[in-house]
Amino acid sequence: MEISGAEMDEFVFRMSKFFEVLGNAVRFNILLLLKEGSWTVNGLAEELHRTQQSISRQLKVLRDHQLVSSKTRGCYRDYYLKREDLLDKAVEMYSLLTRSEE
DSSP: OOOOHHHHHHHHHHHHHHHHHHTOHHHHHHHHHHHTSOBOHHHHHHHHTOOHHHHHHHHHHHHHTTSEEEEEETTEEEEEESOHHHHHHHHHHHHHHHSOOO
């Protein structure tokens, strides 16, 4: 990949933000749970032993980075993965980084 100047700066900025989002344990746990299906804020809060406010803040970050979306169902909002492929690639990258050399 050939990138130079301002494009490189933008690329580095976006990549660092993406990995910052994935680097948060609560957010990554949310993504892993959403990989299995949709969840409500209350369900995620209960499962992760966090407050509803904490989970809502993390979901906003994930929505802002186009990783999560939601659908309204009555008085509930169901959250689901928008880009499962990115989560799969992140897990694959981690596996590559942590495998032992033979």
